[in-house]
Amino acid sequence: MSTNSIFLKEMGITEWTSRDASPEHVQAMLGTQISDDQVGGAAPTSPVVTEAQERHALGIWWFFGNKPQGDAEVLFLNTIRALGLTPQEWSWKNPADKFNPELLPQDGTPIVALAFGGAATQKLSGERDALPELRETVLAVNADGAEDLPLIATFELSQLLSRPKDKALFWQDLLLAKSVLQNI
Numbered sequence: 001m002s003t004n005s006i007f008l009k010e011m012g013i014t015e016w017t018s019r020d021a022s023p024e025h026v027q028a029m030l031g032t033q034i035s036d037d038q039v040g041g042a043a044p045t046s047p048v049v050t051e052a053q054e055r056h057a058l059g060i061w062w063f064f065g066n067k068p069q070g071d072a073e074v075l076f077l078n079t080i081r082a083l084g085l086t087p088q089e090w091s092w093k094n095p096a097d098k099f100n101p102e103l104l105p106q107d108g109t110p111i112v113a114l115a116f117g118g119a120a121t122q123k124l125s126g127e128r129d130a131l132p133e134l135r136e137t138v139l140a141v142n143a144d145g146a147e148d149l150p151l152i153a154t155f156e157l158s159q160l161l162s163r164p165k166d167k168a169l170f171w172q173d174l175l176l177a178k179s180v181l182q183n184i
Contacts, residue, residue, distance in 0.1 A: 059181040061090040065116030072157035095120040101145025110184035117156035
């Protein structure tokens with residue numbers, strides 16, 4: 001038994017399933033090219049689990065803000081992976097785009113919106129307060145047909161890279177969004 005297996009057993013984890021995506025899967029998620037040195041160039045060591053494809057979505061995440069690039073993109077993809085989201089469960093949106101109520105799922109699937117940065121949050125919510133006052137609060141999207149759509153404000157990804165101590169607060173924002181999504 002390996003050292004990792006012993007530690008996992010002590011934590012009560014009997015089976016470990018990797019959520020790492022294949023390089024093709026990661027490229028499809030943001031529609032961008034990722035170089036082999038970022039992905040590691042190696043093929044995935046474990047087969048893709050079909051169980052993940054069969055599970056039902058608990059909700060949809062909409063991310064608003066400047067589309068991440070470079071290290072911010074890596075941080076964002078790691079966040080998606082940590083949340084356990086499939087490509088069908090999230091999408092990236094521009095806060096400047098006019099909201100289309102027809103984008104809301106017709107089957108009643110709950111949606112939570114996460115705004116990266118004060119400017120995106122202010123644009124979507126209509127609030128004038130600074131980001132520190134808007135965080136840790138469930139806001140509403142200020143658009144026709146989206147008044148019931150919860151909005152969570154958080155830091156810009158580039159700020160998280162320059163101020164790593166804010167990552168703990170970012171994680172709290174993600175947990176708030178997840179809690180809101182589960183209670184819709």
